[in-house]
Amino acid sequence: MPQNMWNLLVERSGWFAGLAGEHLTLSAIAIAVAIVVGGLAGLLISQATKAAKPTLAVVNFLYTIPSISMLGLLIPFSGVGNVTAVIALIIYALLPMVRSTYTGLTNIEPGIIEAARGMGSTEGQIMRKIRIPLAMPVIMSGIRSMATMTIALTGIASFIGAGGLGVAIYRGITTNNMAMTMDGSLLVAILALVVDFVLGVVERRAQMRSAKARCANRRALIVVAAIVAALVAIGLARSCAPTRATIRVATKPMTEQYIMGNMLKELIEQDTDLNVDLTTGVGGGTSNIAPAMESGNYDIYPEYTGTAWAQVLHRSDPYDEGRFGELTDTYKNDLHMSWVGMYGFNDTFGIVVRREVADRYGLRSYSDLARVSSQLSFGAEYDFFERADGYRAFCDAYGMSFANTIDLDIGLKYQALAEGQMDVMVVFTTDGQLSAADATILTDDRGFFPSYLCGNVVRDQVLEEHPELRAVLTKLNGTITDGDMAQMNYEVESEGRPPEDVAREYLQEKGLLS
Known part of the structure; x- marks a missing residue:
């Protein structure tokens, strides 16, 4: 495993570096905002003591909300992506910041404050020259804890398509690539330790009181300010520079979706002047991507007809491909989206049983399974248990009642079964x-x-603005069979090949990519 981790890290160093940069950016924004907002809140409640208990109670309550739930609560308001991730991270970072500031400012020896007042110091002078300097060790300790926690927690941002090293962790789990998962986790830990070390140095220097130390601290502050200003200037220059129009492509957290997302990126960027911003593995799949498409956060994503019928259109009547015209018309009229580029493969659901169990009970069909379901455990990814065409409907159709059910990530199912x-x-x-x-x-x-035939759902506005997209996507019609897709998935999940390489190679074999 260590050798595999090292080889992967070297081979894909650019990719990991990009994810680390995204991770640090998200973390830094959240940490900076939390320091300002949390510090001010802690300062205010240290002066208005009656507000301290309710404020800390509210912050404590927010801190107890599970991170997945927090993201789910925020998505309807701020959508998927970076904004929601940063808001969630700020909320979690507030507690240690507010608490450490409040604790540091209220635990100062009262005699020191009284002596300062007796010498004629104003409350503002006492705050600036006595309370804050004396409270700084406690505040810095809170900042260090908050920063380390925030960097670790930023891994969850990838669940809603916000990037960062969580992409490597989550993709590794989904594609059965343990080396990728371990590399991503290790890099998160290294980033957290490095930031903690740097803040520790800052904390120690801040406590130095000699004239020479203060002078050195001022010089260091000037250097840091100059670096930050340079980074901001570079960022503004890049944002103001003319760029190609960008198409935002999203995929679900499935191996074949990673592959198709990269196919779309390769083809669109080859055949048009458009740039593709690819967000892979959006947690929740259709339940999060479809609303994001409606709000304009994404422009294209691969979808399955049966899933669209049940989950997006909320139809409870059975779907078959004879109703595809009805499906596309409803998308066109109600959602202002089109289906363009039907790949050709049908990725429908199936039910498997451990071979030993199937042999013991003589199971060959779903009806056979219904006879003994009460003695067996059933496992599936999270959304299957909530789909209209999922677990409950399946059990009702065959009269099944399993002994217990297990929710787990799609990338861990086969391991759990084995x-x-x-x-x-x-x-x-x-x-x-x-x-x-x-x-x-x-x-x-x-x-x-x-x-569940697979095709691309595209916002009509995007097709109107970039009509060349339709010709590119139409090239994908009928290009992938069920066997082709299974083979590509196998190469990624069992042979450890990157989805990007598998996608590129397949398109080249089909003569679609030069």
Whole structure:
């Protein structure tokens, strides 16, 4: 494993460096805002003592909300992406900042304050020259803890498409690439330790009181201010520079979606003058991407017909491809989006059972499974249990009642099945690991699961502004079979190949990419 981690880190150093830069940017913004807002809040409640308890109670309450829940609460208001991630990080960073500032300012020896007042100092002078300097060690300790925690927590930002090293962690889990997950986790830890070390140096220097030290501190502050100013100037220059129009492509947290996202990026950037901003692995899949498409946060994403029918259009009646025209018309009229570029493969759901369990009970079909379901455990990714065409509808159709259910990430299902943590699980028919799994695929003898042909959903406004996109996306019609997709997934999940390389190679084989 260490050798694999090192090789991957060297081979994809540019990619990891980019993610680390995104990670630091998100963390730095949240830390800076939390220092200002939390510091001011702590200062105010140290003076208005009646407001201290309710303020700390509110901040404490916000801190107890699980990070996934916090993101879910914020998405309806601020959408997916960087803004929501930064807001969530700021909220979590406020508690240690407010508490340390309040504690530092209120735990100063009262005799010192009384002596200052007796010498004629104003409250403002006491705050600037006595309270804040004496409280600084406690405040700096809070800042160090808050900064370390924020950098670690920023990994969750990738769940809503905000970037950072969480992308490597989450993609590694999804694609069965443990080296990628470990590299991402290690880099997060290194960033946190480096920031903690730097803040420790700052803390120690701030406590030095000699004239020479104060002079050195002022010089250091000037250098830091100059560096920050230079970075801001560079950022402004880049933002003001003319750039190509950008198409924002999103994908779900699935191996094949990573591959298709990179196919779209390669083709669009080759055949047009457009730039592609690719956001891979948006947590929650359709439930988060579809609203983001409606609000204009994303322009294109690969979707499945059966999923669109049930989850986006909220239709409970059965779907088959004979109703594709009805599906596309509804998208066009109600959502102002079009389906362009139907890949050709059908990634429908399937049910597999551990081979030992299937042999023991003689299971070959879903109806066979219904006879013994009460003795077995069922596992699936989180959204399957909430889909209109998911767990409850499936159990009702076949009269099943499992002994217990297990929610887990899509990238961990096969490992959990192999380890015997569950007996039955839902799969996708194009899963790369399916052919190598020690499992029996059951027959859907009542045809419960609908068709899930894959195609691209595009906002009509984008097609109107960039009509050249339609020709590019149409090239993808019928280019991928079920077997092709399963093979590409296998290369990523079992052979450890990057989705970018697999996507590029396949397009070249099909003559679509030079």
